Amino acid sequence: MATWRQAVELAMSQEEIETLTALSRSRTEPASRVSRAAMLLAYRENPSFFAVARRLGAHHQTVQRCVERAVAHGALAALDDRPRPGKEPVITPEAKAWLVSLACDKAKEHGYPHELWTTRLLARHAREHGPSVGYQCLANLVQGTVCKILGQEEIKPHKVRYYLERRDAEFEQKMAEVLCVYREVQVLKKAAAKSKKAKSKKSGKPVTIVSYDEKPGIQAIATTAPDLSPVPGVYPAFARDFEYRRHGTLSLLAGIDLLTGKVHALVKDRHRSREFIEFLKLLDAAYPARTTIKLILDNHSAHISKETRAWLDTRPVGRFEFTFTPKHGSWLNLIEGFFSKFARSVLRHIRVTSKHELKERIMAGIDDVNRHPVIHTWSYKLAEAA
Numbered sequence: 001m002a003t004w005r006q007a008v009e010l011a012m013s014q015e016e017i018e019t020l021t022a023l024s025r026s027r028t029e030p031a032s033r034v035s036r037a038a039m040l041l042a043y044r045e046n047p048s049f050f051a052v053a054r055r056l057g058a059h060h061q062t063v064q065r066c067v068e069r070a071v072a073h074g075a076l077a078a079l080d081d082r083p084r085p086g087k088e089p090v091i092t093p094e095a096k097a098w099l100v101s102l103a104c105d106k107a108k109e110h111g112y113p114h115e116l117w118t119t120r121l122l123a124r125h126a127r128e129h130g131p132s133v134g135y136q137c138l139a140n141l142v143q144g145t146v147c148k149i150l151g152q153e154e155i156k157p158h159k160v161r162y163y164l165e166r167r168d169a170e171f172e173q174k175m176a177e178v179l180c181v182y183r184e185v186q187v188l189k190k191a192a193a194k195s196k197k198a199k200s201k202k203s204g205k206p207v208t209i210v211s212y213d214e215k216p217g218i219q220a221i222a223t224t225a226p227d228l229s230p231v232p233g234v235y236p237a238f239a240r241d242f243e244y245r246r247h248g249t250l251s252l253l254a255g256i257d258l259l260t261g262k263v264h265a266l267v268k269d270r271h272r273s274r275e276f277i278e279f280l281k282l283l284d285a286a287y288p289a290r291t292t293i294k295l296i297l298d299n300h301s302a303h304i305s306k307e308t309r310a311w312l313d314t315r316p317v318g319r320f321e322f323t324f325t326p327k328h329g330s331w332l333n334l335i336e337g338f339f340s341k342f343a344r345s346v347l348r349h350i351r352v353t354s355k356h357e358l359k360e361r362i363m364a365g366i367d368d369v370n371r372h373p374v375i376h377t378w379s380y381k382l383a384e385a386a
Helices: 014-024 031-045 049-056 060-073 093-103 119-129 143-152 171-194 196-203 273-286 306-313 335-345 355-371
Strands: 207-223 244-257 263-268 292-297 320-324
Touching (some): 014 031, 031 060, 049 060, 093 143, 119 143, 171 207, 244 273, 244 355, 263 355, 273 306, 335 355
Parallel strands (some): 292 320
Antiparallel strands (some): 207 244
């Protein structure tokens, strides 16, 4: 005759109860752990296997095993499955290590036309060459097993993650110079907020700071068929024919005044020294003669060419001051953020009938920005600037 199941006394600390409560509400933990945490909490309130099973929709023996395991090994240890014997792995650790080292090479280094491995190609190579180097266990290796082994080692030989090598030996020094200019912008803003008189006393000479760069290769693309407008409930987006017609490219030369937010811009077919000098003339005409114009710009050849230096020599001493970003350090230039926003708003999906129309659309976008100028602010490592 079967004996009546006695209630098991389950003691848990307050810390264990809090942990089990958090686990029972988790949406990311495995379902088995969440279910067992709920069982233990329910059993603590009502020590009955049948009552807990009825409440949670489980079998009473499942609840009993969970509670007995918690009593024997602890409440938190009862949440995980006990290790099962299983069978010995077929693929040896040495064979796995060989496969992982193989994945860390390029496929082309082993005579394949592929640049990188695919898991299917890697599995085939291991099947063909593994037994000959002493790993007979790889003779029947399949793609899925390769994925599991590489996943355990967090190796993804089919992907490329790009990085940028630092090639400027004076990177830190040049970055500090740029940050000092941004620091000066901050000081001028604070002075201007107090009074113009305080600003003039602080600087002695009017100063404006412009972040400048070029955005080349803006494509003038025309449609070959009219766009179709959205239809509520039928077509949620504009429809556009896949074919298009190219009319060439334009370059946007732009500088943003970091004190006022105003954008100075030119749109040209190219961005050589003559176009850069034309932009400098635009700045020269935009500010009073006594104002020092400081530019933050990259190391493009047009910025340091003979033509540019010859034109700068014709201007009064101190009229223009250049601060160059280090090589591969264009991210230090605030104008890059403006270009990104302009490309995502004005230039995104743009279609025109000619380069002239594209130029007009770009300049109209600049005018729209200048109607409500945004003063850009740099904060990265600014406190470290001298």
